[in-house]
Amino acid sequence: MTAPERLTVTGPADILGFIPHSLGYWPSDSLVAMTMHGRQLGATLRLDLPAPGGAAAPEHYLQAVRGYLDADTSADGTLLAVFTSDTHLAAGTYGGLLAGLAPVLDQAGMPVRDAWYVGGDYWRGAFCLDAECCPCPGRAVQEIRDSALNAEMVYRGSSVGPAPERQDTAARPLPAMHRAAAMEAEEEWERGLSPRSRSLAQFRLVLDVWEDLLARPAGLPWVPDVDRDGFMCASLLVPHWRDAVLVMSAAGRKAAEAGVEGFYLFDDAVQLEAISPQLVPGNGAGAHGGAGGPGSTAGERWGPERFYSAHSTEPVAVDGEVPNYGAVLMGMAPAVPDWAGMDGLDCILAELAALGGQAAAAALTGRGWISWCRGRGSYAARHLSDALSAEPGYRLAELILELVGRGSICGWAARKESAWQKFGPGAAA
Known part of the structure; x- marks a missing residue:
């Protein structure tokens, strides 16, 4: 509202x-x-x-x-x-x-x-x-x-x-046929995206798709699309793509792209054509491109601990201008996040979490992070606990839940000028 x-x-x-x-x-x-x-x-x-x-x-x-x-x-x-x-x-x-x-x-x-x-x-x-x-x-x-x-x-x-512990974290019930079709599409997209996880072109195209969806007008009804939803779920399975989406929702596209530069995630030797629901190459390698399993080296080299390696109290910037991933995920920069973008992402992640499948843990973890940024620890704990039920040991969920459990406040929530406000300042007097 x-x-x-x-x-x-x-x-x-x-x-x-x-x-x-x-x-x-x-x-x-x-x-x-x-x-x-x-x-x-x-x-x-x-x-x-x-x-x-x-x-x-x-x-x-x-x-x-x-x-x-x-x-x-x-x-x-x-x-x-x-x-x-x-x-x-x-x-x-x-x-x-x-x-x-x-x-x-x-x-x-x-x-x-x-x-x-x-x-x-x-x-x-x-x-x-x-x-x-x-x-x-x-x-x-x-x-x-x-x-x-x-x-x-x-x-x-x-x-x-109802209280968070009594809520159903799914956005709404979905027909079983749609869920089954979306999970099948997710698996198919994963086979195509996995060998492209270290492609800079693919990274940018993934951000293009998410950026378009985050720009949707607030309140616009979500229309399920099996192919698109399967692609989005599969993109969340690549850790640095998942985290880039979170960062982009709060700090913009520039921060999402610049923040990964120092981690050497991309390999110029990956020459596969980038794919998306709108761009499917007819290279004879399957409906969505090349083959390959989920065991990509990107997941091994990119762990969530990288975000929390320095708990600085000051915003950290790339080239003195763009905040890095750690600063954004801890709520230290930018000075005021794009709350509308984060609200939009929360709605999208709720829809994707309702599909189940492998990406449910990632979607619920994203919702938990957004709730923590809002200063709503009870909701954060519920989403993160559900993420760990969906995938025990999901590391990013464990890390954020640890922050919630010890009472750590997101940097934005700790500052009045940047805190999320459900009703706006001075709503009641």
């Missing part, structure tokens, strides 16, 4: 109703923190609640919350919501968490302005002692679902789906 014009918040129910729209789902067993800019709502952070144990929350947890919120450098306040199953026990279980966060966030210049406990049936103010305002066990959660802001968000096209 497009960014809505500013919405008016009239009370706690509106604020709590905005949270599921911001996250995309109704959280459970979660701490949700929202930054404030004056009277405007800012960034939304969701973390799993710490395991209940003592009266005080672990210090590392409190500092982690502060560290994440520090990324919003213009924030001057914080709102907190504890989503738990039972508001009866919430104060006794998580009162220490809120008490511990208050001085930490106050020291950071983001004092806690209000906090709430939200259960399955009731919600109540965490600091409210007025029985008339916050009767025991609380106010009905239905008030949140019926709030004016929630109704307005739904009217504007926003929806609240």
